[in-house]
Amino acid sequence: MFEPTNEYHPNPDRYADMTYNRCGDAGLKLPAISLGCWHNFGDITPYDRMKELTFTAFDHGITHFDLANNYGPEPGSAEKNVGRLIREYFKPYRDELIISTKAGYEMWSGPYGDLGSRKYLLASLDQSLTRLGLDYVDIFYHHRPDPETPLEETMGALASAVTSGKALYVGLSNYDGERLERAAAILSDLRVPFVINQNCYNIFDRTVERNGLKDTAARLGKGIITFCPLAQGMLTNRYLNGIPTDSRIKTDGRFLQADALSESKLAAIRALNDLAAQRGQTLAEMSLAWLLHDGIVTSVLAGASKPEQILDNIGALSNTTFTDEELRLIDEISQTA
Template sequence: MHQATATRYDTMEYRRCGQSGLKLPTVSLGFWHNFGDTGCYETMKQMVLTAFDNGITHFDLANNYGPEPGAAERNLGRILREELSAYRDELIISTKAGYGMWPGPYGDLGSRKYLLASLDQSLQRLGLEYVDIFYHHRMDPDTPLEETMGALAQAVRSGKALYVGLSNYDGPTLEKATALLREERVPFVINQNRYSIFDRTIEKNGLKETATRLHKGIIAFSPLCQGLLTNRYLNGIPEDSRIRTDGRFLHADNLTPERLAQIRGLNDLAAQRGESLATMALRWVLKDGAVTSVLVGASRPAQILDDLKVLNSPALTDEELAIIDRYSL
């Protein structure tokens, strides 16, 4: 069993999710990549323990995170059982359902049948009685929103989730969902969306403005644009990079000469600030208080420690924000 000390909370900043009582660490650990069956269990364990020992109390999963789907939940379940079972009440564990998980008509999207069955399966893999946050993972235009939100409400009433969240929603749908969840008297506290210097969709589709107005939190995934907003690709594509070894989500054609020039310009600005491009990119996501937490991925513990440097990163000036816009818009 892992031995942890209370001092781990001293250096972390915890931010409230909107106007709820729930606080998340400014940096959260995501399990989208590198926690599947293709990874090394010992490395996974060390990443989780490094995160927890440095005040990262929030671990974010989904039913389909792998590979294979379900593997990330199983691996975290083992780590919790073997290392962190004594610390369950100090952890926020979140999971999601909404993407394809099993064959047939009941293993995808937003039906009550799928969401509640998936939550039961996730709890079994994690070895937990409840998750702290259960998300609907994506909008489903073919299922009535009332049905999907009703399923989330049932998850809370059953005691299998404490809070609910929405992921990959846009502003107008978020507004409707919030009204339905308010009627259900369900603690809906957080939106999870992709957000980075290079991807500002939530500024264009109303999500960021609506979440702020309705006092809901935002947690940003892919804040480093899957590694593009780091020093990883400054000199081309390394052979051990995700582009070369995985290719499911990040492709070589994402790294155009124009994009590479932008990355180098941003890297120069970060150097002038005395920090890495990754640190500056995380600071940018957190710049205005609308984002509760940045969700970082990692393949080794040292990357998590690097990401935590954002906690000591100075605020961006108006001039620096203008330069970032010039290199990214």
């Protein structure tokens, strides 16, 4: 399935079955399923596994690889590893790829390695480009709001990233509706191509519905890409019968905590799984399809530890239509969790 040398020949039919959605009103399109490079592209993952994941993704039309400066472990290692993959296998296909990265969380010690100052953001972008071995990224995000820095300064830094040619578009991550609207107005005045918001969103986590982000993004014509679409694995069949021995709950404290799987949450997971089965889908497929059903979410950002998971995720696109009754049941079940 995979080439034993540094030659890689992508599937010639890779664009046949993938859905591509515009980022709001912008011209840029993203695949409905994007590949997140947070969990499994650090130095603890074998390089051959990273090859399998990226080859499988690209062979099936996933053109967007999402990163951040601090993704690992160790911080920076995901960009370094994806940079190696681009250099060794994907360089001929660079113009078919969307590479995104972010800055906003702590990356180095001292007062200039965190949050949203102009110094931090532009220095971090330069470091990211060095690790990736690229002249530019397609999307550069501010990773989280910074209450200590004027929004005009942070947005001005994003503008500089574009005018310098180091980013084609910009995005915002973890903003709420009110701050998004203020930021969008500044970026519009600066004529910066701001196209996408990245936020946590899934059947169990409706924060973007409550804080105005989803409605504001739709009104302003900005895209949304969702992370944690499967609620750290809770919206899969993984926990239907309890916690498996190899779960991240037991092996990696960065992820899902055992107390998140209460009896009420497990009951909700099983009820959602029954509904998915009635639709002819797995719980994971239904959960991803639900995010895409109303046309407001541009892309679902899904990580994977195995190539098969990528194929399963793509399977969600075969049915993203829900009846009013199904949507009502999903809302009702999620509220009991």
